[in-house]
Amino acid sequence: MPVAYGEIARVLSGARRRQVWVVLLAAAALAAAAVLACLLAGAGALGAGARAWVRVAALAGAAAAVLGSAGWAAATLLRTAWSDEAAARTVGAGEPGLASALVSAVELSRERGAVQATGRFSVALLDAHVAWAAERAKAVRLAEAVPGPVDRAMARARWSAWHPATAC
16 A cells, blocks of 8 residues: 555545544434434323324334434445445545545555556556545544535534525
């Protein structure tokens, strides 16, 4: 692996770690809200004199909410943070050309030994591309590349403050 790939690996590792925390916290919040809604609706119905099967339905709804939230989190993490390529696409999604540069740098770095053995591509050109992608990766702010729910809410609030007509 070229030396410059260490910078790319550092950025992708940080993005993957941040993505995992963002998704897990969002899934936990979603599950908690859905469970509370199911249990509150069930308790309200039971308090109003509903039959006993409402208790089972409320508990089943709460369990389904937890399972659905866990499934959503697993699917999202598999799509956005499972591999280096997925993390590179996630990090580069906000900046044109960055995702392609990072994904190709990851793939070329992985195939560097084979490329060097076969002479299929210029190793110097491969190393130059990885170094260029590493320089671009240094400028990435992970809070902007992988925004959390609070970051998105703050961005919407800033947008609404400057554009009051869109606040609704």
